[in-house]
Amino acid sequence: MEEKHLITAGRVKLFLQQNGMRIANETYDAIDAKLKSVLMEAVKRAEKNRRSTVLPHDL
Numbered sequence: 001m002e003e004k005h006l007i008t009a010g011r012v013k014l015f016l017q018q019n020g021m022r023i024a025n026e027t028y029d030a031i032d033a034k035l036k037s038v039l040m041e042a043v044k045r046a047e048k049n050r051r052s053t054v055l056p057h058d059l
Helices: 009-018 025-048
Strands: none
Touching: 009 025
16 A cells, blocks of 8 residues: 655645745655654654653654
């Protein structure tokens, strides 16, 4: 089964266009991988603190 992105490509593209930039197709995968990494670190921090909820300071 193909894993879906956490990001919405159209919104990322729009954000970059509004800031005068274009995006290469491969960049979506890199952004998604980075987001997943950040979220997994937040999960680990929450678990370390015996919580089942990720809070802003976990990021």
